[in-house]
Amino acid sequence: MLEGNRVSRISVRGFAVASATAVTAVGSVVGVASGSVAQNNDAEAMAADATTLLADIPVGQQAQVQTVSLAQQADAQAIAADAGAKKEAEQAARKAAAETAIAKKAEAEKAEKEAKERAEQQAAASRNAVRDASSFAVQSSYTVAQVQAMARSMVPASQFQCFSNIVNHESTWNYRAVNPSSGAYGLVQALPGSKMSSAGADWQTNPATQIKWGLSYMDGRYGSPCGAWAFWQANHWY
Missing domain, CATH: 1.10.8 (Helicase, Ruva Protein; domain 3)
Known part of the structure; x- marks a missing residue:
């Protein structure tokens, strides 16, 4: 009150x-x-x-x-x-970032796997394309074009240009070429020429036998024709 x-x-x-x-x-x-x-x-x-x-x-x-x-x-x-x-937004952002990272990793792994498979397929195709010296019919003589065709069939595609560069400098694709000073012989100028007998008794007259020996020599000493060509460029011999 x-x-x-x-x-x-x-x-x-x-x-x-x-x-x-x-x-x-x-x-x-x-x-x-x-x-x-x-x-x-x-x-x-x-x-x-x-x-x-x-x-x-x-x-x-x-x-x-x-x-x-x-x-x-x-x-x-x-x-x-x-x-x-705010908490929900942060959680959603973290989840989205994690999902994006996982997706990118999966894409990278897929691309790497596909690239490896393509390389293996190319290597297999290259190996399949290589022919042995004995698969060519023996002739009394061969033109430069025929000899080059043999080399393309016997040398892996990825190595052919290097092999060709060496042969072109050494003998200009003349399988009977002889160096008057050293006696080096054939397409790859083996010294002495008789070394090529390890690839075949017909090394003096069969360019396929010479190519077989030359490829084996380059692989054994330099790892590949391209390895041999790199050495040749630096020293002008191999």
């Missing part, structure tokens, strides 16, 4: 303190209520305190206190929603 201009139940100062306390208590109740189940007892106790405090506030002010409490609740929910959305 009012006595003049004075509040009978609480003083003006007490009213202000009670209002502030009630707002805090109600806001805390909202926070606890949105938390874990283990905090229910605290929520109930704080709710009881808030009810008591609201009872001490004039009816006209209680609506204001409740409005402030609802605003605090909305702010707390908005903050929680933002935090949750």
Whole structure:
């Protein structure tokens, strides 16, 4: 009951303190209520305190206190929603990055596997294309074009140009070429020429036998005709 201009139940100062306390208590109740189940007892106790405090506030002010409490609740929910959305976005970004990395790794492995398979197929095709010296019919003589055709059939495709460069410099594709100074003989200028007998007794007259021996020599000493050609370019002999 009012006595003049004075509040009978609480003083003006007490009213202000009670209002502030009630707002805090109600806001805390909202926070606890949105938390874990283990905090229910605290929520109930704080709710009881808030009810008591609201009872001490004039009816006209209680609506204001409740409005402030609802605003605090909305702010707390908005903050929680933002935090949750941020966490979900970070998790989604990490998942997408991991999936992208896995996909790129799979693509790289696939490309590497395909490249290896192509190389193996090319090597197999090259090996299949190589003919042995004995597969050519023996003739009394051979043109340069015929000798070069033999070489293309006997030397792996990836090594033919190197082999051809050496033969062109050594004998200009003349299988009967003789070096007047050293006595080196044939397409690859074997020294002495009789070395080529290891490839066939007809080494003097059969270019296929000479090609067979020359290829074996280059592979054995330099690893390949291209290895021999690299040495020849640096030293002008092999």
